[in-house]
Amino acid sequence: MTSGSGGTETSGSGDIGRTLDLLWDTGPRPSRGPKPGLTLDRIVETAVEVADRDGIGALSMRRIATELGTGTMSLYRYVPGKGELLDLMLDRVQRPSQDAAALGDGGWRAALEALGHATLALYRRHPWLLEVNQSRPILGPSALEGMEKVLSRIKPMGLSDPELLSAIIMIDGYVVGAARTLLYQEQAERGSGLTDAQFWEAQRPALEKAMLSGRYPVLAGLSEDTFGSGFDHFGFGLRRILDGLEVFVAARRATE
Template identity: 55%
Template sequence: MTTEHSGGGDLSRSLELLWGTGERPSRGPKPGLTLDRIVTAAVAVADAEGLGALSMRRVAAELGGGTMSLYRYVPGKAELLDLMLDKVVEFDAEAHPDPAAGWRPVLDAVARTNWRLHHRHPWLLQVDQSHPLLGPNALDVFEYALRALAGTGLADREKVHVMVALDGFVGGTARTQLNSAHAEQRTGISAEEFWRVQEPILSQAMRSGRYPTLAGLDEDAFSGGDNPVFELGLSALLDGFAAVIAARSRPNGPAKGHPNGRITADEGITE
């Protein structure tokens, strides 16, 4: 369940902190903290105890200081969350393929990095980022992916749509897996026990003849865990992007940015 929102505090102050354009603390004794230490401690609290445990008081305790000392650096929890969201996506270019290697290995690497990110920081799925506050780390990732998509024939708007679709797939798949694990923790009922309780009624339903296709599935149809789902979905999504990009390079292919990526015969070009 979403519990927080990006950009939920003072937007101007969050942006100043993200981009380092604001004034640094100058009052009082020599600062014993840094903004990066505070944000790193906040991420550690959220990773270990969940987003619900995050507070200025809790972060101060993690750092071994008083709550008021944090307010010299960051106005409050909402702005701190904006900094955390950018902190965790810090980009390591050396760990990713060079954009010159082509768009597919780059997008594959971006997707896998994002997949691992959600599992390392499950609290990310509790934050509504429909209005994202873009910091330098987030833009580094975006710039990297867009460089790889240069020369594909995609319109600029389509390149952005590709990134949105990729992010939506990874986030949605991670949410399904992590919510399942959270359900076990929340209820104390394992996945095996959960399905065992349903087995009698489901077996009866399969014998009824109402669901012949379901009844004919192999016994292992629902086994294999979530990683195979991610692998198949990512491969299919990248194959789909490849088909669109290939269509752009064909003579009389779909025009850039055309709705649904298609040109109709009525417009003078045959599909």
């Protein structure tokens, strides 16, 4: 389950009942449309492709219809509107991997670490997710299957059910922050025309002068690789969160 950000779009903004019918295939099936091969799956897949390529701001029923080579009204045979389509997209991209090893080969810690890396990869593939407010998600089969898989792996932590959910929320919150930072870096590079290395190189003369001034002795004494790209900041932070959970789990077991 992904939490998203304040964003430009909001999950659950369409007709909730109709969205659930579409997610769980419990509603009436659309009558055959004028364009052979047009299906709800194709509409959702095309919408995801547009959002991946051009951002969530480019998403509209007209744009999807153009991509599919059909009239806008044809889409309404399958999905009521953009709000419902967005929720279908969210569930589609959150389909969990069917690889049994996707959540690691070990216990709960390996599962949560794998979840963190998989969630970061999800945001990298679909950066528009960071622009969607998912504070009130519509839960479809993909979201529930993903939660089921994670919870089944971390249940042995021995925590209460709310605490287990909180552990997942904690990991997701950390990943959202890291993913947003990466996205902003990429946007800044495209917008400025400067690579990250060029950006910092432009500041080097001023920073070297500041370090020689004696006003910043701790900064001046840092090793040369401190700000290098070789250190895995994401992995370091994720492991420290898991270290904290490990201490908490051990303390809980000791009291029991």
